[in-house]
Amino acid sequence: MKINIINACSDLGVDVDGSNKGPIVISKNLKDQESVTINKLNIKKSKDKKDLKKNLNEVNIFSEELYNTNLKIIKKYIFPITIGGDHSIAIGSALASQKINKNLGIIWIDAHLDYNTFKTTITGNLHGLPLASLNGLCKDLTKFYDGEYYNPKNTVVVGYRSDEINKKQELNNIKNMGVAVFTMEDIKKYGIEYVMERAIDIATTNTNGMHISYDLDVIDPNFAPGVSVPEINGIDIDTAMKIVSILKTNINKIKSFDLVEYNPNYDINDKTLAIALNILNNIIEKINTI
Numbered sequence: 001m002k003i004n005i006i007n008a009c010s011d012l013g014v015d016v017d018g019s020n021k022g023p024i025v026i027s028k029n030l031k032d033q034e035s036v037t038i039n040k041l042n043i044k045k046s047k048d049k050k051d052l053k054k055n056l057n058e059v060n061i062f063s064e065e066l067y068n069t070n071l072k073i074i075k076k077y078i079f080p081i082t083i084g085g086d087h088s089i090a091i092g093s094a095l096a097s098q099k100i101n102k103n104l105g106i107i108w109i110d111a112h113l114d115y116n117t118f119k120t121t122i123t124g125n126l127h128g129l130p131l132a133s134l135n136g137l138c139k140d141l142t143k144f145y146d147g148e149y150y151n152p153k154n155t156v157v158v159g160y161r162s163d164e165i166n167k168k169q170e171l172n173n174i175k176n177m178g179v180a181v182f183t184m185e186d187i188k189k190y191g192i193e194y195v196m197e198r199a200i201d202i203a204t205t206n207t208n209g210m211h212i213s214y215d216l217d218v219i220d221p222n223f224a225p226g227v228s229v230p231e232i233n234g235i236d237i238d239t240a241m242k243i244v245s246i247l248k249t250n251i252n253k254i255k256s257f258d259l260v261e262y263n264p265n266y267d268i269n270d271k272t273l274a275i276a277l278n279i280l281n282n283i284i285e286k287i288n289t290i
């Protein structure tokens with residue numbers, strides 16, 4: 001299957017700079033891939049601690065442009081691989097896939113739940129809201145969208161960890177919605193093979209397939225320091241690649257793929273870049289065979 005790379009160059013969803021530069025650094029190291037680049041508006045972004053809707057208009061403008069770009073690609077039966085950028089870019093990429101393919105599930109591979117809403121966010125960093133947005137809970141972030149949202153029953157998070165007391169409400173929200181959350185503890189207890197098998201089952205039961213959103217911060221910052229919001233106690237490189245090989249064996253169920261949150265400003269000796277390239281080269285190679 002033919003592939004297009006979409007460079008989603010935005011860091012407007014987080015008050016840390018640099019993830020907007022990630023896509024170009026990654027994609028120039030991918031050989032022979034057709035790509036299109038979406039740049040964020042050139043504004044002075046809000047980092048005001050009291051601003052709980054940071055860069056909302058600009059994030060919406062970016063999401064809409066990315067959404068329309070991905071729509072066009074998917075309509076041509078080309079497989080979209082969207083490279084972020086902070087995780088707010090997944091609003092545009094995942095909704096475009098849902099709009100065309102209809103009735104998709106989603107696997108959100110991430111150290112974070114990204115399930116805040118405008119009521120629960122304490123930072124106002126909009127990259128903490130995209131998964132809730134994809135379930136239709138943050139309409140201010142999806143104003144451009146007129147399709148169905150992802151069903152929480154077919155929504156799965158893999159790799160979450162955080163003991164922060166202020167995350168309790170987010171965790172309650174996501175559980176009350178019926179989203180499946182597999183934590184780091186689950187991965188340690190049951191193994192990544194079992195967890196991914198369950199995740200794929202949940203995302204694809206009675207659906208037309210799934211969208212995959214892979215956040216590099218799911219990997220332990222010892223191995224992948226080049227992210228904006230690192231969380232300790234993450235998965236190792238072997239586990240990160242096992243996830244990819246399990247996805248490869250299920251490639252026919254995958255309709256669209258994101259790799260997000262690479263921040264070259266914080267990378268050390270290109271360690272994180274090497275992992276990002278390994279993930280993408282594996283996925284690209286497999287898509288080329290179908």
Ligand SMILES: [Mn+2]
Pocket residue numbers: 087110111112215217218261
């Ligand atoms: Mn994350």
